[in-house]
Amino acid sequence: MMQINPMISHLPSTASINKKQPGIENFNKTNNFGDYLKNAIQDVNKLQIQSDKATSMFAEGxxxxxHDVMIAGQKASISMQAALEIRNKAVEAYQEVMRMQV
Incomplete structure (x- = not known):
């Protein structure tokens, strides 16, 4: 009969797993939803700016x-569409919560 305890002792502890994942221990302390939202909007803005710069450079010769101009434009477009869909879902969820009866 095989003993389970020796097999379990070789598994990593949950503390060591959490230490391997950056940001897990500091998630509740430093980051909140507003920070994530702000960073996401800044990322979309950066992609839009990169696309504008690439288009301007191409137009100026x-x-x-x-293909780099087109890729930058598509990245910006897709990120904007994703941001709009996330916003729409957030507004829809808010409206659904407001319709709930207490």
């Missing part, structure tokens, strides 16, 4: 490939 500077050395940039057309």
């Amino acid at each position: 500077k050395k940039i490939d057309l």
Whole structure:
């Protein structure tokens, strides 16, 4: 008959697993939803700015490939669409909560 205890003793503890994942221990202390939202909006803005710069460089005849301009534009477009869908879902969830009877 095989003993279970020797097998379990070789498994990592939950404390060591949490230490391997960055940010897990500091999640509740430093980051909140507002910070994540702010960072996400800043990321979308950065992609929009990169797309604008690439388009301007291409229009001015500077050395940039057309496919790089198109990729930057698509990244910006997709990130904006995702942000809008997330906003729509958040508004929909808020409206659903407000319709709940207490």
